[in-house]
Amino acid sequence: MEANKLTSEQTLENTETRHFTLVSPLEELVLESGEKLSPVTVAYETYGALNARKSNAVLVLHGLSGDAHAAGSSKSDSALGWWNDLIGPGKGIDTDKYFVICTNVLGGCRGTTGPSSINPATGKPYGGDFPLITIGDMVQAQRCLIDHLGIQRLLAVVGGSMGGMQVLQWMVSYPDRICGAIPIATTMKHTPQQIAFNEVGRQAVMADPNWKGGNYYGGPVPAKGLAVARMIGHITYMSDTSMAEKFGRRIRQEKEPFKFSAEFEVEGYLRYRSDNFVKRFDANSYLYITKALDLFNILNGHKLADVFRGLKAKVFVIAFKSDWLYPTYQSQEIVKACKLASVDASYCEISSTYGHDAFLLETEQLTTLIRDFLNTIANGNGDKK
Amino acid sequence: MEANKLTSEQTLENTETRHFTLVSPLEELVLESGEKLSPVTVAYETYGALNARKSNAVLVLHGLSGDAHAAGSSKSDSALGWWNDLIGPGKGIDTDKYFVICTNVLGGCRGTTGPSSINPATGKPYGGDFPLITIGDMVQAQRCLIDHLGIQRLLAVVGGSMGGMQVLQWMVSYPDRICGAIPIATTMKHTPQQIAFNEVGRQAVMADPNWKGGNYYGGPVPAKGLAVARMIGHITYMSDTSMAEKFGRRIRQEKEPFKFSAEFEVEGYLRYRSDNFVKRFDANSYLYITKALDLFNILNGHKLADVFRGLKAKVFVIAFKSDWLYPTYQSQEIVKACKLASVDASYCEISSTYGHDAFLLETEQLTTLIRDFLNTIANGNGDKK
Numbered sequence: 126m127e128a129n130k131l132t133s134e135q136t137l138e139n140t141e142t143r144h145f146t147l148v149s150p151l152e153e154l155v156l157e158s159g160e161k162l163s164p165v166t167v168a169y170e171t172y173g174a175l176n177a178r179k180s181n182a183v184l185v186l187h188g189l190s191g192d193a194h195a196a197g198s199s200k201s202d203s204a205l206g207w208w209n210d211l212i213g214p215g216k217g218i219d220t221d222k223y224f225v226i227c228t229n230v231l232g233g234c235r236g237t238t239g240p241s242s243i244n245p246a247t248g249k250p251y252g253g254d255f256p257l258i259t260i261g262d263m264v265q266a267q268r269c270l271i272d273h274l275g276i277q278r279l280l281a282v283v284g285g286s287m288g289g290m291q292v293l294q295w296m297v298s299y300p301d302r303i304c305g306a307i308p309i310a311t312t313m314k315h316t317p318q319q320i321a322f323n324e325v326g327r328q329a330v331m332a333d334p335n336w337k338g339g340n341y342y343g344g345p346v347p348a349k350g351l352a353v354a355r356m357i358g359h360i361t362y363m364s365d366t367s368m369a370e371k372f373g374r375r376i377r378q379e380k381e382p383f384k385f386s387a388e389f390e391v392e393g394y395l396r397y398r399s400d401n402f403v404k405r406f407d408a409n410s411y412l413y414i415t416k417a418l419d420l421f422n423i424l425n426g427h428k429l430a431d432v433f434r435g436l437k438a439k440v441f442v443i444a445f446k447s448d449w450l451y452p453t454y455q456s457q458e459i460v461k462a463c464k465l466a467s468v469d470a471s472y473c474e475i476s477s478t479y480g481h482d483a484f485l486l487e488t489e490q491l492t493t494l495i496r497d498f499l500n501t502i503a504n505g506n507g508d509k510k
Numbered sequence: 511m512e513a514n515k516l517t518s519e520q521t522l523e524n525t526e527t528r529h530f531t532l533v534s535p536l537e538e539l540v541l542e543s544g545e546k547l548s549p550v551t552v553a554y555e556t557y558g559a560l561n562a563r564k565s566n567a568v569l570v571l572h573g574l575s576g577d578a579h580a581a582g583s584s585k586s587d588s589a590l591g592w593w594n595d596l597i598g599p600g601k602g603i604d605t606d607k608y609f610v611i612c613t614n615v616l617g618g619c620r621g622t623t624g625p626s627s628i629n630p631a632t633g634k635p636y637g638g639d640f641p642l643i644t645i646g647d648m649v650q651a652q653r654c655l656i657d658h659l660g661i662q663r664l665l666a667v668v669g670g671s672m673g674g675m676q677v678l679q680w681m682v683s684y685p686d687r688i689c690g691a692i693p694i695a696t697t698m699k700h701t702p703q704q705i706a707f708n709e710v711g712r713q714a715v716m717a718d719p720n721w722k723g724g725n726y727y728g729g730p731v732p733a734k735g736l737a738v739a740r741m742i743g744h745i746t747y748m749s750d751t752s753m754a755e756k757f758g759r760r761i762r763q764e765k766e767p768f769k770f771s772a773e774f775e776v777e778g779y780l781r782y783r784s785d786n787f788v789k790r791f792d793a794n795s796y797l798y799i800t801k802a803l804d805l806f807n808i809l810n811g812h813k814l815a816d817v818f819r820g821l822k823a824k825v826f827v828i829a830f831k832s833d834w835l836y837p838t839y840q841s842q843e844i845v846k847a848c849k850l851a852s853v854d855a856s857y858c859e860i861s862s863t864y865g866h867d868a869f870l871l872e873t874e875q876l877t878t879l880i881r882d883f884l885n886t887i888a889n890g891n892g893d894k895k
Binding site: 253257314315316317318320321322324325327328329331332333334349350352353356357359360363364365368369371372373374384385387388389390391392395396412416419422449452 | 638642699700701702703705706707709710712713714716717718719734735737738741742744745748749750753754756757758759769770772773774775776777780781797801804807834837
């Protein structure tokens, strides 16, 4: 089929984000904290067709700043999906074979209910009154959507970084609803260093006088604080090597005549990227989602050997050598937990200089690995093509 | 002499910071940028006695947030010096043998002229009008003080991090004025990653509305911005391992009843440490000094083989395995540059989990290494004791 090429250049056209009212104003979603949320809307996109047996669905889970637009060229603005190189006709996650679903996470700001949504109790955006959400809550919302789509069992769940945490959560919360799981560049729980980077980002947002306890909607947004938070993030997503290769110590051609201007290219890049981020992302969502990351602990009091006990799904753990934000030892620990629980798990460590960003950039290597793994599960599932 | 003990517990009493008017209002210090500064005061401390030949002086150089108070118990507030475990009677830098000098850097805020000093042109603090300073300017000011003290040749210059950069600068600017040099946990030039961390800190300070272009003296200081900058710093000073050992994922006992409160101990620690920092450090000095770090490039257009050409001083480079802010490869590059220039250089890589902070914390290992090296130079210098 793919003949001699490993990757496909084909891009899905006119992909569209749909919105599903997961929880009507008459119902409530009970969160892990015990708090209740209503109504709840989930933004999602799908690519490819669900087969008659509803057995070819692959759920793609996004990272901190991602959204439901994982693939294709958007109908509204032609923007390409964040994993477009991996998802599409003939690609690693082949939309000719699989029905691919991607949802924006609960607490987000890209169509799914989050702190910028209207609080029915006040008629105004929740802001700081939005309840704390967890990775478990995000996954619960996804499971509701899967129910709505009539899918009993997903062929696979796949995601990197925070998406990988959601994969782990699926493995624990709904082990019977998945045939395969691909956690990429992720961890079972944050270390103090990972918490610390997020905490500094949150502090930067909350230090911005425009933040106002989270109730800034309708007025100026805490743009400067969020930009600083995002810059910190960007440093941790790249590696020492990838930054050196990309920027060196090059000085920008047109720098402002100011002594603390962005003199080095790396400074200009960070400012540019973070300014862009501020335009499309809500500062409160940043706070809520990073807190969900820090609170995540899939062990949740269990022993390492017990956390994945009884899981029948096949697991494929992927990590990147230069990723220092989610170091490979954390992925190895996931593999160990699987092995201790006799789960069918395999592991691949990809050579890359991209650091944590590799999960978005090393799509050629990911294509081969993920295609083969999905083929294996689909075959085991009786879904030969 | 030291018999069976490697380290000494003796602390110097009543150490005091003195202030020397390096450049009187009638003179000018010409900076590397070509700008002129006048007057210039240098804050410094000395420990031990200068011998008759004035050949036993060791200049200690501090890092970003250090000051002249390197050793002993301060006469004013009994605070211990930042390298007290290493400097004192019978210690690694033995004040019974050596005359130890430490100065606050130019651009600082701990007694030496910096952005918070009075600008004679306006009668108000310089603020954003303070000229850009470089590591070379800092070292020039130190050289003036050494001249004033009548010392032709320092037995050694020693320092970690930014102090190590000053050591490298001494090796290049005043090669004939030093017998030995000990650059610790440092680099010949910042990588884009190192620049990026500093840049984010600067952005955090400048995003604080209290910063006001640097002219905040007399009003509220940009405390929140500086605190965020310092938190970022703290993360980079520690290692993943040392953070895990110190904090784990422990939750604080008495946390504020707020959803973005400092829940984890690591969060509380970062907030506490950065709040303390803000009390003793000037935000503008943070901007100027980090910019000096980023602009530092000891190669300055020279080939690696030429930068230390002709240096007669012995060099001892020290690095720490878990230091990811100034990774060991950067220290190895310094050694390589020395070797290519036939400079007498040795290298030691210390096993430590403390990360970059190791240069302040691994004082027991540093004691032995530095003591032996100073003995060797002193002996070669005819200063046997």
